[in-house]
Each structure stands twice: as C-alpha cells, then as structure tokens.
Amino acid sequence: MERSLIIVKPDAVQRGLIGEILRRLEQRGLRFIGLKLMWIDRELAERHYAEHRGKAFFEELLSFITSGPVVVGVVEGPRAIEVTRKTMGKTDPAEAEPGTIRGDLALSIAQNVIHGSDSPEKAAYEISLFFREDELVSYERAIDRWIMG
Template structure:
C-alpha cells in the first residue's frame, strides 16, 4: 500500500471545505491513516517548500501556508499518490477538470485549496515532516475487500 500527504490549505479551512475534501478522497477508496489540524510554523513551511526556495514565489508560498490553520493528512491505498492527485485536479483550478476538488471549488493558483504529494519520494519526505511514525495508524476496514482486489 502506498501513502501520500495532503494539506487542506488555509483557504479550504476558512471556506469550511475540510469535510468535503476529505470525503471526496475517502469516497475514492483511500484510507485516512493520519489527520490533524495545525498552524504551520515558518520553519516547517520553509522545509516543506524547500524545493521552491530559489523561485520568485517562494516567499508568498510560505506566507500563505502559515497565514491560518491547515488540516494535514496521510492517505493510504493502491496508487494513493496518483489517485489523490487525480481527485485533486490540476494545480491551476482553471485547468482542473470539473468533478475534481480544484475544478469544483478553485479559481486561482494561489488559492487552490489543497496540497498533494507529487511522487513517492516527496510523499515520504512530506509525511516525515508533518507526522511522527506513532501518529500514523495502520488498520483494516471491513469495506476494504470491496474496494481493493487482492
């Protein structure tokens, strides 16, 4: 099983979309194995967005993600990264397909509601930034055999 990180960004929290975002991902069949609300510190934001440090938009990314509470979660399932990103939609909501989270709720790139890890390496790195191993819970759901082929 693969794991991925999501962050319901400040705009998603402020707009009251936490439940909608998580529900859409759960309805796809993904399992929530870690979830918490937090205020991201400047230091953590700089680590999280470190790959963009030299880009002109780095400061605004850090400023925005630290501006209000977020909800951080770890999802698990077959191809969790790919499934999550497909459900989230394109980074620019204008390009996101209707039915995706960003396609249905977003208007601009700077307020696109949710972050989702873009690959296995970034998922592992991001999960380790936001969660200690003991905060992630492995468990079986009674519905899993109806979602995942063995």
C-alpha cells in the same frame, strides 16, 4: 500499499471545505491513517517548500501556507499518490476538470485548497515532516476488500 500526504490549505479551512475535501478522498477508497489540525510555522513551511527556494513565488507560498490553520493528513491505498492527484485536479484550478476538488472548489493557482504529494519519495519526506511514525494508524476496514481487490 502507498501513502500520500495531503494538506487542506488555509483558504479551504476558512471556507469550511474540510469535510467536503476529506469526503472526496475517502469516497475514492483512500483510507486516512493520520489526520490533524495545525498551524504551520515558517520553519516547517520552508522545509516543506524547500524545492521552491529562490523562485519568485517562494515568499508568497510561505506567507499563504502560514496564514491560517490547515488540516494535514496521510492517506493510504493502492496508487494513493496518483489517485489523490487525479481527485485534486490540476494545480491551476482554471485548468482542472470539473468533478475534481480544484475544478469544483478553487479559482486561483495561489489559493487552490489542497496539496498532495507528487511522488513516493516526496510523500515519504513530506509525511516525516508532519507526522511521527507512531501518529500513523494502519488498519483494515470491512470494505477494503471491495475497494482494493
């Protein structure tokens, strides 16, 4: 079972898209094992985006992700990272396929409504930034055998 962090970004929260975004991930068969509404402070944002430190857009990233509340979650399922990323669509919404979250709900690369982990290592790191292990609840749903084989 693989896990991925997702962040429903401030633009999506302000636009009332939380339910729509979570619904799309759940409909794919992913199971939410952690979920919370929070406001990311600068220190946490810097740790989350550490790989981009020194890049021209770093300050813009920090300013945006700390500009309003977000919903952070952990999804679990077979190939959860790949499934989440395909469901999200390409980072640039102009290049994202229709039917993806970004392809349908976003217009700007700077405000692209959702973040998802891009590798198992990154997922483990990101999840540890936002959740303690005791905040994650693994469980089995009755439909899992139909979704996960």
